[in-house]
Amino acid sequence: MADARGHVGVVGAGTMGTGIVYVFAMAGFAVHLVEPDAAGVERARGALREAADGAVARGKVERDESDARLARIAVHGDAADLPEALDLVVETVPERRALKMEVLARIAARAPRLIATNTSAMSIDDLASAVADPSRFLGMHFFNPVWSLKLVEIVRGPRTDAGAVADACAFAEAIGKGTAVVADSPGFATSRLDLVQALEAIRMVEAGVASPEDIDRAVTAAYRHPVGPLRLSDMVGLDVRLDIARQLAGTLGAHFAPPRLLEEMVARGDLGAKSGRGFYDWPQGAAPMQAG
Template sequence: LAGAEAQQQQRVDHDHRLAGADRLSAAADGGGDIEVVDLGHVEHLADAGVRRPQLGELVLAHLDRVAEVELAQCPFVAPLDELAHDGVEHRDRLQRRRRRAVGWVLIGLRGDVGVWLDQVGQVVGHLAVSLAPSDNESVFVFKAAVVGAGTMGGEIAQVIANAEVPVVLEDVDRDRVEAGIAHARSLWQGRVEAGKLEAAELERKLALITGSTGYEQFGDVDFVIEAVPERIELKQAVFSELDEVTPGHAILSSNTSALSITEIGEATSRPDRVVGFHFFYPASAMRLIEVIEGEDTSAETAQAASNFAQAIRKTPIRCGEAPGFVVNRILNSGVSELWRAQEELGIEFEELDRLVAESGAAPIGPFFLCDLLGLDTVLHVAEHLRDCFGDRFHVHPRLRELVAAGELGAKTGRGFYEHGG
């Protein structure tokens, strides 16, 4: 009898912990724009030496403050099932979908500038993700499309095709379409050369990508990802066209890193089916996708987008239209301080990059990272955050000079660094 009572109490405690871990609510500044999660119910927190007052209820609308939080050197480890929604069946389904992509979260932020993209992906992928059961299980993506075959377009198309979903890669420039498909081929070719993929399998996967310079193949798509340059008027024009050429049930998403999903959706007759779907470079390797909800985005659309992200083996986090969303809010808070330090100390940017890389705080320094991401995109996000939050988000003047000169980093061959090929 005593053993049965102990088992019953253990089940009650377990259910209480799961319910607490899933207690998500709208957060901060009256906007209710990003979810929060109470970390107090996650096991191993005290054992890891993490200070509860700093991490009790993490308000993700104030993510720039995360860069100021110093965690203990001992990593904080939280297994996935402790963050899952109450209910064994749903928890098991989550484990099957996410275990491979996420595994265990290891958080080890070091100081106020040690917050980098890989770490951010591990942190917010567990703390901000909505784990509620889906009410929209009937939404499936049988065919997708990517508009814009630039730096990200080819990567995104490869990710989708690699998950066995046919995808149309569209761009007005035939050369860019061919370059995007060639880039997708090169990603699989690397696996062939490593002995991890058969050559015949490469050709089969590549055949799932159809190049196009028009919308002729969009009549039966279920999910569209727009990946054109970060200009609101251009994105609105594209979405207006997509609204006309895609079926009514199709979800129209944007890979924007900072622009308003609400404003983009206003260019369509279906703003409830418009959502942000933000990949990180390189999309073929980075697991995280931000699913951004505009003011008109329906809960069903946001959930369907999250489901699709999981289907293509990514880890979705859902957030509102806060400036910088989640990752760029954290990343830029650290990078802008490094920009400021480089100017004030007068050291060469190559030297600062070397110091950052050698310290182990990040695999590469901030200036080389900006070159890889595209200086025009980096400048757009940096200026947007500065305009929203003031001078604590510093913008490097050399960044403006390079963008004005058309030197945008790796994609143009020159930025802070020279890039061959």
């Protein structure tokens, strides 16, 4: 079972990986972050410090405690450098099958007790072929921003052991998250629901039905969603939206086919908050970083 003395690995220092590192570190875990790109490491360090400073400013944690917890984050350049037999390792690299398979195999060689992928749409059973023991492999789908959203979707593969599911739920609870356990199905539950709304909102912009601001205002005001689908798409990354749409269109049909507008925006580099421009303008460094 998870406890505050556990040791967790996170492979990938993108937006999601950095958030996952933060919540485990601030919950008292010793965290090992794997990121081969030096610039990516520096971005992650800056994001972690910014998030921790915000939590201190809001009285969520004392400065000394915050500093001590961040100091327990060790950085490695390759998954092969992870210590052996960690309690949990979460893979959170880009949604490309070949890359994930390679990284998962490297993680499995370090024999952690539990391996999780943060994929939002890819088949757990397919990815499980990269690990030595599929019974200890599953999905732990976190949501952005990780520190604010209180759910982890636990995705049970056909070969996942019930004990692994219980352990994953315990880890999620140890960092203050609720869980929803779902079967391995294309898009799981949350990605399918989220993507349907996002793609329809993009189609509405494409068709000139309303501006992004008015569409988001309608959703937040009428349905009490904290963030509208277009602003959220910018935060998630329009390239990530496009990847997931293409995956689900291939398995679930044309209902999930990406709108041309989304393809055009990604092609010209308008990826949302990470690039500074998407459906909204995002000054560099202005992506939401509040934690608590």
